[in-house]
Amino acid sequence: MNALSLYELNGLVRATLEEEMEETYWLQAELSEVNQRHGHCYLEFVQKGEKEGLIAKARGMIWANRWNVLSAYFSRTTGQPLGVGMQVLVEVSITFHELYGYSLNVVDIDPTYTVGDIARRRTEILRQLQEEGVDMMNKELELPMLLKRIAVVSSPTAAGYGDFCDQLKKNAYGLAFDVKLFPATMQGDTVESSVIAALDQIAGEETDWDVVVIIRGGGGAADLSGFDTLRLAEYVAQFPLPIITGIGHERDDTVIDMVSHTRVKTPTAAAEFLIQHGADQLATIERLATTVGNTVLGRLAQQQSRLELLNQKTDSAVRMLLHLKLNTLEKLGVSIEAADPKRILKLGFSITRVEGKAVTNADKLTPGTIIETTFAEGTTKSKVIEK
Numbered sequence: 511m512n513a514l515s516l517y518e519l520n521g522l523v524r525a526t527l528e529e530e531m532e533e534t535y536w537l538q539a540e541l542s543e544v545n546q547r548h549g550h551c552y553l554e555f556v557q558k559g560e561k562e563g564l565i566a567k568a569r570g571m572i573w574a575n576r577w578n579v580l581s582a583y584f585s586r587t588t589g590q591p592l593g594v595g596m597q598v599l600v601e602v603s604i605t606f607h608e609l610y611g612y613s614l615n616v617v618d619i620d621p622t623y624t625v626g627d628i629a630r631r632r633t634e635i636l637r638q639l640q641e642e643g644v645d646m647m648n649k650e651l652e653l654p655m656l657l658k659r660i661a662v663v664s665s666p667t668a669a670g671y672g673d674f675c676d677q678l679k680k681n682a683y684g685l686a687f688d689v690k691l692f693p694a695t696m697q698g699d700t701v702e703s704s705v706i707a708a709l710d711q712i713a714g715e716e717t718d719w720d721v722v723v724i725i726r727g728g729g730g731a732a733d734l735s736g737f738d739t740l741r742l743a744e745y746v747a748q749f750p751l752p753i754i755t756g757i758g759h760e761r762d763d764t765v766i767d768m769v770s771h772t773r774v775k776t777p778t779a780a781a782e783f784l785i786q787h788g789a790d791q792l793a794t795i796e797r798l799a800t801t802v803g804n805t806v807l808g809r810l811a812q813q814q815s816r817l818e819l820l821n822q823k824t825d826s827a828v829r830m831l832l833h834l835k836l837n838t839l840e841k842l843g844v845s846i847e848a849a850d851p852k853r854i855l856k857l858g859f860s861i862t863r864v865e866g867k868a869v870t871n872a873d874k875l876t877p878g879t880i881i882e883t884t885f886a887e888g889t890t891k892s893k894v895i896e897k
Contacts, residue, residue, distance in 0.1 A: 531604050538623075539555035539557055540598075541594055590628075590735050599623035661712045694707070724753060725776075862881050
């Protein structure tokens with residue numbers, strides 16, 4: 511029996527691969543490991559079946575001289591660095607080493623494939639949020655009239671946080687803001703858990719804040735994958751306070767940008783949004799105050815005119831009433847004067863009395879009755895002789 515040593519067998523495998531395989535192949539796979547050591551990038555490619563789970567796995571690497579070029583190109587195109595969980599399309603050469611075994615040497619990468627996969631993942635997350643009925647919840651919250659109390663989720667050392675605070679302090683309208691930082695990691699694998707922890711803390715102080723601002727600055731467009739997770743998107747979409755995102759990504763929106771109340775591009779833009787909102791509300795209040803003042807003054811002037819008109823009408827009515835009363839009194843005086851007994855007596859009339867009572871009917875007199883007659887000048891007594 512002619513037996514081969516392990517080294518000889520591996521050498522045969524290596525020779526067969528080099529002879530039979532193409533120089534390079536384009537490979538679709540998922541990254542399960544991404545590690546950088548000594549300038550090189552060490553990868554693990556996997557493929558998962560729909561039901562079986564993991565069905566294939568292979569080691570891979572990108573040598574330092576090529577890694578520097580490919581990593582920059584990939585980040586610039588996709589907006590984030592090469593990371594675990596990404597679907598990638600890479601050009602690889604197959605190598606087999608007698609000691610280290612089978613490996614894939616990456617010579618090129620197509621970032622547009624990954625961009626498409628990121629977009630698909632975002633679409634899937636948004637679809638799930640829509641099915642849950644929560645995708646528009648934060649957007650539908652009404653912003654308070656005055657956004658004064660600001661809860662900020664950011665890294666305390668981020669340049670963007672400092673720019674945000676400076677912008678608020680130096681606003682041209684003299685607006686005062688109360689800002690509190692809730693520290694969180696804004697890059698790397700712990701973005702999701704760190705931001706959620708900060709949001710949980712803010713939720714515990716919900717009545718102390720008007721709005722939440724999530725900002726990230728001082729870097730490129732890399733390390734944004736942490737903002738593209740279902741769990742964080744659910745937190746943001748259902749948060750009880752309006753959330754403004756300004757995580758410094760010019761080219762594309764992350765999932766939390768899509769479900770937050772308001773998305774702006776940068777931390778500075780977030781500050782400008784708050785300042786402009788405050789200025790607009792102050793202008794509205796001033797307009798309302800002017801309108802109310804003018805309305806009150808108009809009502810006062812209207813009432814003053816009514817009082818003056820009423821006063822004029824009252825004076826006229828009083829004068830007319832007095833005139834009528836005077837006429838009545840004059841007529842009454844004439845009537846009284848006309849009925850004065852002295853005047854009547856002077857006209858030739860006389861008054862006959864019996865025992866002091868005026869006699870108006872001669873039938874009531876009998877012969878022999880003593881009567882008293884009053885004239886305009888003087889009085890006489892006489893006796894009735896006959897009727």
